[in-house]
Amino acid sequence: MATGEFAAHAVHAHAAPTSWIRKYVFSLDHKVIGIQYFFLALTAVFVGMFLSLLMRIHLIWPAASLPLLGDIKPETYLTLLTMHGTIMVFFVLTTAPQGGFGNYFLPIQIGAPDMAFPVLNMLSFWVTALAFFVMIAAFFVVGGAPLHGWTGYPPLSALQAAGPGEGLGADLWVISIALFCLGALMSALNFITTTLDMRAKGMTLMRMPLTCWAWFITAILGLLAFGVLLSAGILLLLDRNAGTSFFVPLVTINGQLTGHKGGSPLLWQHLFWFFGHPEVYIAILPAMGLCSQLLSVFSRKPIFGYKAMVYAMLSIGFLGFMVWGHHMFMSGMSPYTAFAFSVMTMAIGVPSAIKTFNWLGTIWRGRIRFTSPMLFALGFVSLFISGGISGPFLAQPVLDIPLHDTYFVVGHFHLIMGVASIFGIFGATYYWFPKMFGRMMSESMARWHFFITLIGTYAIFMPMHYLGMAGHLRRYSQLTELNYLHGLVPLQTFMTYAAFITIAGQFIFLFNLFWSMKFGKKATDNPWEATTLEWTTATPPPHDNFGGHIPVVYNDPYEYSVPGAPRDFVMQTDPATVKAH
Amino acid sequence: MASITTTASVDTAQVLLAGKDRPSPESLDYAARLRRARLGLVVALTAVVMIFVSYSSAYVVRQGLPTLDPRTGTLVHDWLPLQLPNLLLINTFVLLISTVTMELARRQSAREAATAANASHAVSARPHADGMPWLALTTILGVSFLAGQWLVWRELAASGFYVSTSPSSSFFYLLTGMHGIHLLGGILALLAAGVSILRGSAESSGVMVDVTAWYWHFMTFLWVYILCLLEFAH
Numbered sequence: 001m002a003t004g005e006f007a008a009h010a011v012h013a014h015a016a017p018t019s020w021i022r023k024y025v026f027s028l029d030h031k032v033i034g035i036q037y038f039f040l041a042l043t044a045v046f047v048g049m050f051l052s053l054l055m056r057i058h059l060i061w062p063a064a065s066l067p068l069l070g071d072i073k074p075e076t077y078l079t080l081l082t083m084h085g086t087i088m089v090f091f092v093l094t095t096a097p098q099g100g101f102g103n104y105f106l107p108i109q110i111g112a113p114d115m116a117f118p119v120l121n122m123l124s125f126w127v128t129a130l131a132f133f134v135m136i137a138a139f140f141v142v143g144g145a146p147l148h149g150w151t152g153y154p155p156l157s158a159l160q161a162a163g164p165g166e167g168l169g170a171d172l173w174v175i176s177i178a179l180f181c182l183g184a185l186m187s188a189l190n191f192i193t194t195t196l197d198m199r200a201k202g203m204t205l206m207r208m209p210l211t212c213w214a215w216f217i218t219a220i221l222g223l224l225a226f227g228v229l230l231s232a233g234i235l236l237l238l239d240r241n242a243g244t245s246f247f248v249p250l251v252t253i254n255g256q257l258t259g260h261k262g263g264s265p266l267l268w269q270h271l272f273w274f275f276g277h278p279e280v281y282i283a284i285l286p287a288m289g290l291c292s293q294l295l296s297v298f299s300r301k302p303i304f305g306y307k308a309m310v311y312a313m314l315s316i317g318f319l320g321f322m323v324w325g326h327h328m329f330m331s332g333m334s335p336y337t338a339f340a341f342s343v344m345t346m347a348i349g350v351p352s353a354i355k356t357f358n359w360l361g362t363i364w365r366g367r368i369r370f371t372s373p374m375l376f377a378l379g380f381v382s383l384f385i386s387g388g389i390s391g392p393f394l395a396q397p398v399l400d401i402p403l404h405d406t407y408f409v410v411g412h413f414h415l416i417m418g419v420a421s422i423f424g425i426f427g428a429t430y431y432w433f434p435k436m437f438g439r440m441m442s443e444s445m446a447r448w449h450f451f452i453t454l455i456g457t458y459a460i461f462m463p464m465h466y467l468g469m470a471g472h473l474r475r476y477s478q479l480t481e482l483n484y485l486h487g488l489v490p491l492q493t494f495m496t497y498a499a500f501i502t503i504a505g506q507f508i509f510l511f512n513l514f515w516s517m518k519f520g521k522k523a524t525d526n527p528w529e530a531t532t533l534e535w536t537t538a539t540p541p542p543h544d545n546f547g548g549h550i551p552v553v554y555n556d557p558y559e560y561s562v563p564g565a566p567r568d569f570v571m572q573t574d575p576a577t578v579k580a581h
Numbered sequence: 582m583a584s585i586t587t588t589a590s591v592d593t594a595q596v597l598l599a600g601k602d603r604p605s606p607e608s609l610d611y612a613a614r615l616r617r618a619r620l621g622l623v624v625a626l627t628a629v630v631m632i633f634v635s636y637s638s639a640y641v642v643r644q645g646l647p648t649l650d651p652r653t654g655t656l657v658h659d660w661l662p663l664q665l666p667n668l669l670l671i672n673t674f675v676l677l678i679s680t681v682t683m684e685l686a687r688r689q690s691a692r693e694a695a696t697a698a699n700a701s702h703a704v705s706a707r708p709h710a711d712g713m714p715w716l717a718l719t720t721i722l723g724v725s726f727l728a729g730q731w732l733v734w735r736e737l738a739a740s741g742f743y744v745s746t747s748p749s750s751s752f753f754y755l756l757t758g759m760h761g762i763h764l765l766g767g768i769l770a771l772l773a774a775g776v777s778i779l780r781g782s783a784e785s786s787g788v789m790v791d792v793t794a795w796y797w798h799f800m801t802f803l804w805v806y807i808l809c810l811l812e813f814a815h
Contacts, residue, residue, distance in 0.1 A: 116617055185628045193621045223624060227631030235639065238755065243745030245659075246639065250649050262648030262659040262748065270642075271635055 016543040026126075028118035029543060033125050034104030035436065040129055041096035041425075044087050046510075047136070049503055051084040056496040060489070062478045077477030078147035079165050083139070085150030086173065089279065090180050091132050093421050097286035098222070099128065099187060101428045102215040104436065106191060108534040109209050111200025111551045113544045116193040124186035131179035138165075138172040146170035149475070151272055152177075154247035154265045158239040161253050174237050181230035184222050191219035200533075202553035206310070207572070209532045209557040210303065213310050214289025217317045221278045221285070224321065229275035232268060239263065266331055273324035280417050281320045285313060287380060287424020288355060294377035294427055295359055297530045299366025300568055302558040305358045312351035312358075319348045329397045330404050338397040345395035352388055356381065367561070371528070372446035376427035379454050380420055386458075387415025390465065405475070408468025411461045419457045426453070426509070433513075434527050438540050439520030445512040449505055456502030463491050531571050532557050611698035611784040615791060622792045626799055629763060633803065636756060637810060643748050644815070661747035665811060666736045672729035673808060679722035680801040686715035687794035690778070694787025710778050712790060719797065720771045723764060730761055756807050764800050767793065 017023045027033060057064060058072045058080075065071050103121065107114055115121045138145040146165045148157035156162050157170060195216040199208070208216075235246040239260070247268040248260035296303040303309060325333060325341035333341075359381050368374065390412040394400050403409060426449075433441050468474075472485055479485050526535040533553070537546050551573050559570035647656040689712035734754065742750040770793040777786040 117621060185625075189621060189624045189628070192624045193617060197617045197620055223628050224631055227628045228635045231632045231635040231639075234759075235755070238744070238751070242751075244751040245745075245748060246643060246751065250651065257651065262643075262646055264643065264646050267639055267642055271639065274635075 026122060028114070028122055030103050030107050030115045030118070030121055031436075031541065031545075033121050034100050034102070036125050037095055037099035037103055037128070038101070038429075040125075040132060041092050041100055042510075044091035044095065044132060045422075046506075048084050048087040048092060049506065051080045051087070053499060053503055055080050055084065056499045058477060060493045060496045072477060074477045075147050075164050076144075078149070078163075078475070079145045081475060082147055082149050082173075083135075083145050086177075087135065088418065089150055089283070090177070091128075091135070092425075093283035093417065094180075094184065094222075094279070095128060096425045097290070097421065097428065098191075098215060098218050098282065099125065101211075101290070101425075101432060102191060102218070102286060103187075105432065105534055106212055106215050107194060107198065108537065108541060108545050109212050109532050110195065110198060110203050111533050111546070111553060112194060112198035113546070113550070115190045116198055117190050120186050121190050124183045124190065127179055127186070128183035131176045131183060134172050134179060135176040138169040138176070141168040141172065143167045143169050146173045148173075151276065152236065152268075153272075154236065154239065154263070154268050155249065155251050155260075158236060158248045158260075158263075159251070159253065159258060160240060161258070171237070171240060174233050174240070178230055178233040178237070181226040181233065184226045185230070188219040188222040188226070191215055192223065195219070200551050200553055203533075203572075206307070207553060207556055209289075210292040210306070210309055210313075211286070211289040213313055214285045214287075217313050218282050218285045221282050221317050221320065225275040225278040225282065228271055232271035232275070235271075236268065266328070269328050269331060270324070273327045274321070276327060277324045278317075278320045280413075281316055283417050283421045284384075284424070285317070287421045287427075288313065288384075290424050290428050290431075291359065291377045291380045291384075292355075292362070293532075294373050294431060295362045295381075296558045296560065297431075297528055298369045298371055298374035298377070299363045300369070300560045301362055301366040302556070302560055303358070304361030304364075305354075306556070306558065308354055309358055312354040315351045316348060316355075319344060319351070323348065326395055326400070329400045335397070342395050342397055346392050349388075349392055352384075352391075356385060356388075371430075372441070372443055372450060373427045373431035373528075375447070375450045376423050376430060379450065380423040380427065382454075383415055383420040383423060383457070386462075387412060387417075387420055391416070403468055405473055406468035407464040407472050407474050410474050411464030411468060414461045414464070415457075419461065423453075426450075429513070431528065432534075433516065434523030435534055435539055435541070437517050437520075438523055439516050440523050440527060441516040441520055442512050445508050445515075449508045449512065452505030452508070453502060456498050456505060459498035460495050460502060463495055467491065529567075529569050531555070531559055531569050533572055536571060536573050611694055611787065614784065614788050618788050618792045619795065622795055626796070629799075629803070632759065633756075633807075636752075636759070637814075640752050640756075640810060641814060643752070659747060660749050661742075663737075663742065663747070663749040663753055663811075664740075665753075665808075666733050668729060668733050668736065669808065672726050672733065673804065675722050675729060676726045676801050676804055679719050679726065680798050682715045682722065683719040683794045683797045686712040686719060687790055689715060690783075690787050690790040694783045697783035697787075713775065713778055716771060716775055716778070716790065720768060720775075723768045723771065723797075727761055727764060727768075730757055733757070753811060756811065760800070760804055760807055763803070767797050767800050770796060 017027065017029075022028075024032060027036075054066055054069065054072075055077065057066065058077060062072070069076060103115070144165045146152075146157065146169045147163055148166065148170065152173070156166070157174075160167050160170075195208075195212065199205075235244075238244045239247050243259060245260040245263035247265055248258065248263040249265065250261040251258050292303050292309055323341055323345045325337060326345045329338055329341075363378075390408070394403060394409065394412060430441055430446055433439075467488055470485070470488060472488060473479060523539050525537070525539050528535070533551055534541070536551060552575075553572045554575050555570050555572045557572055559565075559572075561568045562570050644660050648659045649655075650657045693711065734757070737750065737753070742753075744751055744754045770789075774786065774789045774793045777789040781789070
């Protein structure tokens with residue numbers, strides 16, 4: 001990485017571009033780049049969702065022939081599962097909240113004209129986009145997409161002959177992940193430098209909106225985690241193509257020795273989960289920050305325990321690096337090691353509970369405005385609790401070992417990492433759409449979207465816990481014919497119907513998004529009566545964000561219903577001598 | 582590379598944005614730009630450190646792992662000890678010299694940038710290319726180091742150690758290769774710094790040379806670390 005070259009590019013402003021291609025394609029403007037990330041994630045989420053629907057259809061109608069795929073063989077199902085997981089985790093949950101909204105709003109919320117290194121920012125988006133194209137290309141090569149799961153465990157992922165899709169498809173998968181890591185590292189570099197060095201006068205760290213704290217901490221996690229995944233990916237690529245044995249032990253395929261010996265699949269698991277667990281927080285921390293923001297704005301109350309929220313996020317991030325072993329209880333780990341990982345994992349319950357009670361404290365006796373962003377923030381809290389509560393169950397090896405390979409885990413991580421983060425993304429979209437596109441989104445469509453999605457996702461993922469407790473294994477394409485699972489077929493059918501309805505509901509969102517860009521009600525500069533800096537500037541913000549001046553900050557970010565103030569909110573830039581504390 | 586073309590317009594953009602009369606808190610004077618660039622570099626190097634931390638732990642773990650010998654059915658070690666070629670010491674010496682020449686270039690350009698920044702905010706008309714010979718020498722030494730590493734690879738291959746021969750040789754090629762790629766990035770940065778000396782203001786090239794130099798020093802340190810790991814970690 002020629003980092004020095006970019007690092008020296010310390011320009012904090014660039015003249016507004018005039019050509020179409022510099023304005024909308026290879027733009028240096030963090031706002032354009034944020035929107036590009038958003039649409040990349042939007043494309044990815046529909047691809048990922050389509051794959052999940054195919055899986056759900058196959059689970060209840062195993063004999064049905066599917067569009068584009070024909071008959072589903074067990075390995076085809078694994079391909080769907082792998083690509084669904086990979087696309088959703090990397091190109092949706094990591095891309096939209098941080099790359100999309102973080103890019104657009106971090107500089108504005110701290111009062112900066114752009115990111116610290118705009119060229120690097122542009123590059124990080126295009127590398128991520130390239131990674132997505134490479135990932136999608138895996139579908140179309142000989143053998144198709146890989147089937148080793150989003151976690152890519154060797155030896156399955158490391159041997160070309162291990163199955164269809166493990167040839168060129170798997171190579172493309174690893175290359176795509178490596179490119180994604182590069183993009184994520186460049187992005188983290190920008191977020192951290194921008195947050196530390198480009199805050200406006202008066203914007204102390206403890207005056208930053210919690211969204212900025214969340215993006216900042218997420219960037220630190222990304223910086224420390226993606227380098228490890230990148231190095232593991234390079235080792236895997238060498239094992240696959242250069243005959244090395246980092247991860248592959250002595251294995252035979254159809255009685256033939258593969259030529260590898262002595263490598264350790266567990267080494268991959270350690271490296272992967274050292275990245276993989278922080279990745280969970282990379283997906284959800286921005287949603288936590290956003291949820292805090294929305295609950296305060298729409299309860300017209302200051303956030304309950306601002307400092308506690310900041311320290312809770314910091315400790316979640318810190319503990320996130322100590323718990324990777326809880327993904328490996330099944331690996332024959334020493335019980336003492338497992339115990340240590342278990343205790344650390346349950347310790348994360350403490351900062352998580354602090355955040356949850358602070359959210360409840362924030363809306364307690366507030367004058368709540370049930371706008372669409374607020375609904376999604378409340379939905380986030382609900383999902384965070386119901387998805388998080390099974391965390392302490394799984395953190396205990398004695399419970400994890402029987403549950404690990406069942407639907408229980410699928411239900412757990414979909415609720416907390418998947419759907420809760422997605423609710424954060426939806427909340428962010430409804431909240432910031434007026435600032436980004438200058439128009440309001442339709443509230444009535446948003447409400448339909450919210451209730452269908454909330455009830456629908458609960459209907460899909462809650463039953464998975466019962467399936468898991470009944471011993472229904474995950475990852476298998478066809479278990480419905482087994483006697484002991486026969487009684488669960490109606491439940492599976494119910495979940496598939498719920499998936500159909502939920503996915504239909506997402507088209508309401510898609511329609512609302514594009515319809516409102518053109519026909520939505522014109523937005524004022526501050527339609528939600530919020531206090532942070534993005535609402536002080538024009539809608540949409542000018543090229544340099546604040547139209548030639550740089551704001552000066554006098555107040556904390558959540559000054560709502562301040563006694564004695566003329567309005568029920570005090571902008572961060574209001575110089576009025578309101579002493580809130 | 583796009584950064585090189587835009588650095589020349591930094592000064593104009595800065596004047597445009599800072600407003601006409603009021604010095605904004607974000608006005609990009611030399612010290613502020615240097616601080617931001619150095620901060621970015623520290624963050625970037627953290628990512629590089631994480632990459633080599635993972636490789637180091639993999640190196641130690643893999644070294645201790647036995648494998649099954651299918652003929653005898655016993656566990657054996659497949660880690661063949663690697664005799665490091667002596668040429669590595671010469672390469673190390675070359676890189677250590679280059680870090681000294683790089684530091685001389687950095688000090689020279691820092692002096693010129695500070696003078697220019699103190700004199701006026703206008704683009705300095707005085708030539709500020711005194712650091713150029715040191716920069717060129719560093720580039721040559723850096724390329725020599727990479728060429729030397731290539732020769733080491735050839736020597737190892739000639740003695741029968743290929744990438745897949747033994748985990749010890751796999752790690753040798755991996756660590757030297759990854760370091761080489763990073764150093765190549767440093768050489769590109771050196772070329773970019775050379776261009777900025779010729780075309781940019783003294784402040785711009787001062788910042789550029791400064792971060793390149795710290796990156797270069799880090800690459801030297803990293804190399805010494807890798808060499809110690811390969812030689813002493815058993």
